[in-house]
Amino acid sequence: MTSLTASSVNILTTSQAVPSTPSWFGEITVIAHHLQRQDVLTAIEEQVHFARRRFGRYEVIDFVAVLFGYAISGERTLEAFYECLQPWANMLMALFGRDRLPARSTLSRFLAALDQPTVESLRTLFLKDLLARPLGKEEQLGGLFDRQGNRYLVFDVDGTREAARQRALPQTADRPAPQRRLRPLCAPGYTGRKRGEIVRSRTTVLQAHTHQFLGTFGNSGNGEYRAELRRAVTAIQGYREAHHHPEERVLLRLDGQYGTGAVLADLAGLPFVMRGKAYHLLKHTDIQARLKLPPDQHLTHPESGMVRALYDCPDVPVGPDGVSCRVVVATHQASEKKSRIGVTRAGVVYELFFSRLPQQTFTASDVVALYLHRGAFETTLADEDQEIDPDRWVSHTATGQEVWQLISQWVWNLRLELGHQLHPDPVRTTEFAPALPPAHKETPAQAPVQGYEKASVALPWKAGRFSGQDFALQPDGTLRCPADQMLVANERRREANGSLRVVYAASIRSCRPCPLREHCQWNGSATKKPRQVSVLLHPLRVGSQPILWKDWSRRQHRRACMQLLRHQRVEVRVEPALAAASLSPLTSAPLSRAQRAHYRLTFQERLVRNARVSTAGQVTIRLCGVPANFATSLGLSLIA
Known part of the structure; x- marks a missing residue:
């Protein structure tokens, strides 16, 4: 029997500390270089201004650099991020053209002191950067193609709620009132599981074909869903105008919380699909009369097997303003367990769906299937929580939390963009709904019904007689x-x-x-x-073409960017600093007390205080495993 001896392996130790680069440092290097090359960092320096006393040498760009690094790293806490970053802090800030790394306490004070105009300036740059570089050419962009071949851009608008955990503290007369740190950020709300929690809600806007985020808007408690919806519509209108897409070919898919007629005035006339919760419309005369006639179609759920009978009711006045809307009523038999969605009457469950899609291009089953398909947005939010977790509590103020969520979505979009440069795959096509049988192959009496027009009766046939x-x-x-x-x-x-x-x-x-x-x-x-x-x-005259859904994978390109350098060697070398140059006029001249407090300097003078000077040591970062074509597209140097 042969045994291994200790002499076959030599283990050597040294007292010299050689820290290893974090696995995420390579990705931060690539994204920071990309932002620098696209002049995004310069735009933040010049357009996002925030003045506050006693911030020392740091400016907005310094804290944005830290938040970008924190979002890309995926570390669970800011403390863990700073621990991993400690040996490489100067290198990270050098990627953004800055000198020193702000401390964690300084970052917390910055997020707590932010005002709303600064957040909105950063939000404007976020959307502008998204619109500046589309993922593909116009003819390669995804979309929804209806039964007449018209192309729609689909946007998902949804709200999420994050509950804040807090200890139960005694509240008696002999004790002071408890001070809750998250109280300015959150408010009592309802998450669907436990009442009385303090929560914070946010509304997210997603382009359903490219899976790019267009914005995030947060509020305490259950939120101000109508105000957030109007801001989301403004962002969608900006996206539409940038791509020169007609207004009638934009489709909004909304969550059930918007299912009242009052929100129709907030959609600026854009087509939409939403689940309705205004069940008083079931008493409407037209809807009651339509329910007594045969259904337009039957829709079978592919997984549960539940069969819904669909009744299409066009031109129904909805809401306090009486906006004309297409209402699709879906019915199915009630089970022993109470249905979570809809209203049950006489053993039948009624569900409402509101839409403004034309009947000639979308049948009633197409409308319901489009809404049910928006469940794919939940998987996108799950991926977002897993990779970045934008709902974590980074700040105790609303503005600080808004900036963090904005930076998180910015990183998401950048990973998609760089992933498409790594793998420029063509758009994939899915048959969302099959083609309808052409009328010339079957007699009209044998063709399946795709819906009915409004009921009609005979015209007068003789003067003085009832028709x-x-x-x-x-x-x-x-x-x-x-x-x-x-x-x-x-x-x-x-x-x-x-x-x-x-x-x-x-x-x-x-x-x-x-x-x-x-x-x-x-x-x-x-x-x-x-x-x-x-x-x-009379049967509806609906286009016979299939409904096509063209999009890209929501994971493949992001994961390609994330995993490109996670397991590759990253070498960092810092050359010795040059001899100190003569002092600049800013540092040589005596400072007043106002200038010493940093709030009376010009914005250019404020930027200079933590800018990386030319005499600093040159930082050289060598990334291994980067494809040549990808490096060329980013303007990175190639070595043999």
Whole structure:
């Protein structure tokens, strides 16, 4: 038996400390270089101004550099990030053209002192940077293609809530009131699980085809969802104008919290799909009458197998302003367990869907499927929480938390952009809904119904006689004649042209003694049959093309950027500093007390105080494993 001896392995130690570079330092190097090359850092220095006393030598760009590094690193806490960064602090700041790294306490004071104009200036640069460089050419951009071949850009608007954990403290007369650090940031709200928690909400806007974030807007408690929605619409309008896309080809998919008619005025006329929660609309006369007629379509959920009967009701006035809206009512049988969504009446669950999509290009099942498809946004938010976790508490003030969430989404978009440069894959195409059967292959009576138009009745056929238009359709599914008698449906049949004819008939006992019989029957009082009225439901003329969904993978390009240098060698070399140059006029001249406090200097003088001087040692960073084409696109030097 052969045994291994200790002499086969030589273990040597040294007292000299040689720290290893963090695994995320290579990615920070690439992203910082990209931002510098696109003049984003220069724009932050020149356009984002914030003056406050006793900030010493640091400016906004210094703290933005720290937040970018913190978001890219993925460290769970700021303390862990600073511990890993300690040997490489000067190198990180040199990537952003700065000298010293602000301490953690200085960063906390900066985030706590930020004002709203500074946050909005940074938000403007974030959106401007997104619009400056599209991910692909115009003909390669993704989109939703309807049944007539029109291209829509889809945007998802959703709200998330983050609950703040706090200890229960006794509140008695002999004790001071508890001071909650997160109280200015959060407010009592409801997360769906436990009432009475203090929470902070944020509204996020996502381009559904490129998976790029367009903005994040936060508020304490349950938030101000209508104000946040208006800001989200403004960001979407800016994206649309930058890409020269028509307004009628932009589709908003909204969360259920927006499902009231009041928010329709906040959408600036953009097409939308949302789940409605204004269940009082079920009492509307048109909707009640439509529910008594056959459904337009049946939609089967591919996983649960639940079958929904769909009733399409166009031009229904919704909201206090009576905005005309397309309402799709979905019904299914109630189970023993109470349904979490919808309202249950007489053993039937009713769900509402609001939309402004035309019936000629989207059937009722297409509208419902588009809304249910927005569940993919939840997986995007899960990826965001896993990689960056923007909902973590970085600051105890609203403005500081807003800046952190903004920087987090900025890093997300940069990873997507660089990942597309690493792997410029073409857009992928998915058949969202199959093509409809063409009319020339099947007779209209055999073709499947894709929805019905508004019910119509016959026109007047003889002067002085009642026509079908004189018989009003009632919410209970019956007709009411001019003599206030009831007609009930007793026959339904398909016509040769594909229309559905519903025949209503009155009772002979009501027609015989009727004083208006002379104006109602064909042969006047000579006929012995009761009055009949037929209502026609003509099939909708919908485009026959399939609905296509073109997009990119939401993970592949981001993971490619993140994993490119995580396991590669990163070498950092700092050359000795040159001889100190003559002192600048700013440091040689005596400073006043106001200048010493840093709040009376000009913004250019403030930037100079922590700028990396030319006499500082040259920092050389060698990244291994970078593809040549990717390095060339970023303007990085290649070595043999």
